[in-house]
Amino acid sequence: MIATVNRVLLGLAGLILLVVGGAVLATGLGAHVPSWWPFEGKADVLLSKGDRYRWRDQGWWWPTVIAVLAVLVILALWWFLAQLRRARLAEVLVDSGDGEGATLRGRALEGVLGDEAGSMDGVSDAKVTLTGRRRAPRARVRLLMEPHGAPDRALRGLSEKALEHARTSAGLDELPAEVRLKAVRHRAQRVT
Template identity: 30%
Template sequence: MDRHPAHANRTGLILLGIVLLGVGGAGLARGAGLFGDETTRVFSSDVRSFADDNAWFWPAIAAVTVVLALLGLLWLIGQIRTRRIPELAMEPDPDGGRTSLSAKAVTGALQREIEEYPGVRRARARLLGSSRDPELRLNVTYGHRADPADLRRRIQEEGVPRLCAALERDTIPTVVRLRLVPKDEPTTVV
């Protein structure tokens, strides 16, 4: 999953928001007379007379602005929300009760197992998607002593199959990212 477009999207929107906030604040300050007593007309006389003749004009402008603000807020919430799964439903039969398993517990066990492999400094696992069709994202940081081919093989033949067995699934789509850490870089636990 390439996060560059999402990062650029958020950065551009933050900058646009800052510019619009500054322009809006300057307009509000000017309207309040904080820049002096001179008044500059924003609208032409035709627009002002149209607004004066139609009582619905300013409430309609306010309603459109509120709708746009709410749409923008919903879009922003959608940008922040993740696809991370909080728990997995283990019992497919609703008549038999509800059995769920914490996704954090499952991924934590997988992380601890992989961190015990020779040369691994840190592992981070996340389950994304839905409880019915989970996907595994695994980031593994390793040192120079680790063999990346052997590390990949162990993850593929030992770690992921154990996760599949724990979740009672044949397979789970998995993305593994291996990252070599330079010798002098300290290991940080997050």
């Protein structure tokens, strides 16, 4: 989700800067501008003295300015902290039955799941990344398929064996997975 938010924010900021900068540049170069445009020509300033002091005496002005700036600061802090958040899950909480619970290192579960998925017939390599929350992890699996590998058998084996073993051993009710398949690059074989 954060990647989508980053792209949208970057796109919006770029679009706004491009439109406003282009319009101000066109006005400064003496191009004809519509009547509603706030700048009229080369000698015009961005904010006149009257514009700067227009709402200063109004009771609503300063609370509105402070509220808008506070919202912008909160959104900027949220965005900054979201950048620092880990994409990988560091640990998974396992119900040990004694009420205390236990923790399982995320990298250990990723390694075991990747090794088991990589040992399936038709799979050259498997990379696993755990995401989500400690009590509800999700797996992102990338399978590198051999030329003779069948995707349906690989997905069935991953679901029925590797993911089921990981789910059972970690005591999870469910372990949703997003699987991406990629073919191994290989040279064409010549038949003589």
